[in-house]
Amino acid sequence: MATISPSPDLFTLVNVFGVAPEKQRELRDHLVQVTEDLIRHMPGFVSATFHLSRDGEQVVNYAQWRSEADFRAMHADPRLQPHFDYCRSVSRPKPIFCEVTHSFGATSPEGA
Incomplete structure (x- = not known):
């Protein structure tokens, strides 16, 4: 299970x-x-989660990665270039590099 960690030591994307909409699930399955x-x-690599927007358009x-250098090394790996080409051919990727500042969990089992 992925965890959203506010650790400043992690690189978050x-x-x-x-x-x-007709390509949404196909792209998700590919990813x-x-x-x-x-x-x-x-x-x-630390973790990844995938989400489908309810309108079908995202x-x-x-x-999360241990470091930006690890992420950049993955992105430069030639085995993944066909993957990136495919993603650009069926979608408009917008990567956002983030700093996680807070993460909350439920306070009771009913909230989970």
């Missing part, structure tokens, strides 16, 4: 992919498969 097969096994990826 929120990537919002604008996509046609999940590439993460399962390659990305999660790379040095420095796929949102929340990811």
Whole structure:
């Protein structure tokens, strides 16, 4: 299970992919498969979660890496270039590099 950690030692990415509704699940499935097969096994990977907007027009990826250098090394890996090309062909990726400042959990089981 992914955790949203406010640790200043982690590099956090929120990537919002604008996509046609008929491509939303296809893109999500692609992102999940590439993460399962390659990305999660790379040095420095911490976690990734994927979200579908209810209007069908976005796929949102929340990811954390041990460091920006680890993230940049993943992004430069030639095995992933076809993945990035595909994402750009079916969507409009908007990566946002973030600092997590606060994270809250439920205070009771009913809230979870």
